[in-house]
Amino acid sequence: MAQYPHLLAPLNLGFTVLKNRVLMGSMHTGLEETKDWHRVAEFYAERARGNVALIVTGGMAPSKEGGVFPGAAGLFTKQDIADHQIVTGRVHQAGGKIAMQILHAGRYAYSPECVSASPVKSPISPFPPKELDEEGIEKQIQDFVIATERARDAGYDGVEIMGSEGYFLNQFLVTHTNKREDRWGGSYENRMRLPVEVVRRCREAVGPEFIIIYRLSMIDLIPNGSTHDEVVQLAKAVEQAGATIINTGIGWHEARIPTIATSVPRRAFTWVTKKLMGQVGIPVITSNRINMPEVAEAVLAEGCANMVSMARPLLADPEFVTKAIAGQAKRIAPCIGCNQACLDHTFGGKLTSCLVNPRACHETEIAITPADTPKSIAVVGAGPAGLATALAAAQRGHKVTLFDRAENIGGQLNIAKQIPGKEEFWGLVDWYETMVAASSISLKLGTNVIADDLINFDEVVIATGVIPRDPGIPGQERPEVLSYLDVLRDKKSVGKKVAVIGAGGIGFDVSEFLAHPNSSLTEDLSQWMVEWGVGDPATTPGGLAEKGPQPHPPARDVILLQRKAQALGKGLGKTTGWIHRAALKMKNVQMMGGVNYEKIDDNGLHISFGEAHENPQAIAVDNVVICAGQTANRSLAKTLAERGFIAHVIGGADLAAELDAKRAIDQGTRLAIKL
Template identity: 50%
Template sequence: MTHAQSHPKYPLMFSPLVIRGNRLKNRIIMGSMHSGLEDLPNAAERLSAYFVERVQGGVGMIITGGITPHPSGGRGAKLSEPSEVPMHRAVTDAVHAADPDVKICMQILHSGSIANVREPVGPSPVRSRLAKVPPVELDEAGIEEQIAAFANCAALAVEAGYDGVEIIGSAGYLISTFLVERTNQRTDRWGGSWENRMRFPVEVVKRARAALGDDKILIFRISAMDMLEGGLAWEEVASLAKALEAAGADVISTHFCWHESQVPTIATMVPRAAFAQVTGRLRKVVSIPLITSNRINMPHVAEDVLARGDADLISMARPMLADPEIVKKAWEGREDEINTCIACNQACLDHTFTGQLTSCLVNARACRETEITVAPATTARRIAVVGAGPAGLAYATIASGRGHKVTLFDAAGEIGGQFNLARKIPGKEEFDETIRYFGRMIEVNGIELKLATRVDADMLAAGGFDEIVIATGITPRKPEIAGIDHPKAVRYVDVITGKANVGRTVAIMGAGGIGFDVAELITHAGTPGSLDVDVFAREWGIDFKNHPRGGVTGVVPEVASSGREVWLLQRKASAVGKGLGRTTGWTHRITLQRRGVQMLGGVEYDRIDDEGLHIRVEGEPRLLPVDTVIVCAGQEPARELYGQLVARGLAPQLIGGAYEAAELDAKRAILQATELAVAI
């Protein structure tokens, strides 16, 4: 896919850019993500298929997942010896063969104090809260060894066919720990003053520049605003960028977090392109191109960032998981067919940080391109899919895209199922995009959609279908406690849809994902924090204007009160919220704690009556004198129709929540639906 002329709608996004003699055909980069494919025995095959699909989707440049330059940098993919070159060469050859105009750079990542090795290293023995042990303090010889390792890795990257490298100097990895005073407590020439603390990254860039030669791209990823108390001051960020340019960096890529920071930067409640303004400020300091990132998930958002002058290049990482063809669809005017990243983190970052293979909730094929292949059906079948929630939608659209004739039924008047509840939660408005995408795919693939239609076994049996797929979802569980039918007790579904009135004092029975969502909804003060950058900044204590150290030092988050007193309860004695997503759960806990929500675990429910909710905590009776009890006590599979069909001797397939409803899990439902739809 080449771009020989300007684009009428996205003239900046599709304008070329030349970096050290390398011509990028557009301004969209597939940003670095460690997928786990790098660590597999068949890494070359899997990575090649993964990247080539994005190349064919129109991206201008790819930056790989992090590759360590030294054994101390972390277990997993490494490039420090010539024997490791062939795997990388296979990947670069595949990318260049797919489109010679697309560039691919390798990210060099040394994890430093948070590396998953027995003896991590760092500038000082300061333990990260994410690590089990403090790092070993590097001596002068150790520092020289690490700098040489970066240069060696860069030289091997050239041998492996890469068009350049990105050196990551942010996020709490090795290079960034030299920069920040709290992790660099040295008194020699590598610590103390700012000039000494930035010596390590500058030396790394100088050596890497020499190793790369004159025609390869060198990108440096900087913590432009690290969201860290006592982090980098603006003056330090600016002077570092200038020094890196002087040392030989061709591009500065801006990053906006440490893994230890207590501010969400890529979760779904973060406004789109919220941090691009920081890149725009830094862009005025240096003369080389700047990359911005974070929550830029649609073409018009990218074009707007470029039009404001906030960046020269746009990094889209997770959006490339959600839809490999996002750039191609923008070029062809098919934006309504883009499967948008909703920033849920459930299958990408949550997987990365728990050692699982990365994928995508809305695109289960991501990183499974060689395992889940979508090919035209050899024989077209007539298929009935009952239920237009995430599982039913995924199955119907994939099966119809392969050539099957699909009829999709739902008793509701709209598609989306449980996603229609999710999108009503403040901070989850992005779920609208997934429903929009599936709605468009229904049109594109010619699916016969029958809404407000409650089908029965007789209707399906008489329909002459070759296959019947039951995706009828779940029904909320009604716990067996005294007073569950009391007027104070309401279902979470009725609260989210606005059918139930909620009082000033509230108890929420159940602290799973739904319980937290309901607590967010009823304590939200009505401000559009998930859509407005200024509101988001106030709520999380970010000062974009003055840029104090880390962007947050000395800034007190503003808490808008809903006026409600809320208890969030669970039967388990473990910490409330422990089962939430690894990379987003903490944001929900912090938000609710700041709003005064009281969280109790180890709760036994006795009864609901006029006085409120009677419970026991560690065997001691307690009364919560609440106006409303919201029941979020789990779900049951809705399998009545399935049972009726089986009783008639039919063999329907069961998918999604109707198959398993232990906890609502769209990730599992869409994966299951995808695997079955490509196999039929």
């Protein structure tokens, strides 16, 4: 308590008390759609046991047309209510409180039945919405009310009414999507009528002793968005209508400014919430890129909010609050904001999980329990796969020896953390160091393991990672030709004009590293806002800077090339790929696809295009950096197999297609529970 007095202080709501200032923000995990209610309950209960004050579920549809996709979960039947009682009962048994988010997608619904204020099609859905008439609007209000009543009947402590991120209620608020001229459009008083009416009617339905959170978009980050004065006006009206708490929403899903990716500075938008503080008498929650207790404590101590919302950090570590209470912040598995297993999965129709914690949403499937027969286990390679295996195996009671030829742990994570915008990877490596030091693992660094070192172990795990693939380009042995390891690991000097060969994740990372100056914008909020064009909604509607993005000049001229004749970056993450492409475009990085690499000589990199090797040309550059993929480093596993000793091969040593820490950590953890 002494270390984080603001974060761990209780919050009195009048009719109930929250035990601290941590809200688990809503995330659509896909768990409810599995219909495995024991699994859903255990996911939330584990966070409740971790001392989260109030949990908010993923969005539940108030109606079929309001679901984010056909078949989206909601409380439509008596059976649905009974199923959700399993969840709320388990959370309450664990000492927690839980609210159900009511999410009406409006024009964001991936369905031909979608509805909105006006028939303005969303850029992220192929279906134009139907414009609601008076009767249709009344139906939607009733649907919110019924969903609130059913949430109460299902045992929820409250609801969160989703009014931000560009969803249904948000669509009525701004002229960007509301073109109406009746009492639901035109003046702001009319445009805010619907969300205020929804809150008022929901409060009337459930009485005073039920939590109603209103998620309010405090900065839309789209053209013709809300002004700060309108945000304050709505907040006051929502309070008057009966809201218990106001939560912060940041940006619409179609906004072209990143809001929660790892390249966004920590607590990047808490200043927006702070502008509302003192304007309303109910608690205000802030959100986005708050991922460690010291960050949350500072936000609250500075008066930016009364409470903090953390969603993905509680995927990464369900014991976040418990560890903060115990003064063990260094043991909190950090959310690195990568989106790879959470948002990328959600938008890809997969079940959510977490790169750092593959048990997230798989709590009933991946149980780390004591081993029946402890074994001696050798793990070769202290990258993500080896670390995950070693830690989980040691936790189960096995005697684990972890080897690596390097002088430090982390493997390819130590490469990733060099990239501007990926500073969170430093914290992940630090966390692994803390956890290994606190475990029973025998760590042997600077050790070049041979087969004879391993044959006396009960089990051997090969996690030796990858080696750069040889693209076989004539002239690649020249001194001006470097590998990505030369640049990122060995810090070799690079000239002012560079060709980067290979446009996978590593090629994009290297291009970002080379194009950016020494300082990272992720660690300088004011400069990051200038670069991306974030302004103040008090000055410009929606919070877009009047001059737009103002990119800082690139450190080098970079040309990024790939063999495939397709758009560069096509294989990047669903929710972050556009950010990487936009960031490189702002640095004037030239991108070329369908390229043949003919040779490298005194005149530079010689290329041609297509199968016919057309349009041959030489690109004069100071350096060529090769990022042409990787091959699995399986030599040790092969030697063991030749001697009749079959080892477990995981991570990059198993599959080298792109460096995939998500798969490596998941694979290592799952192996450990079987050993």
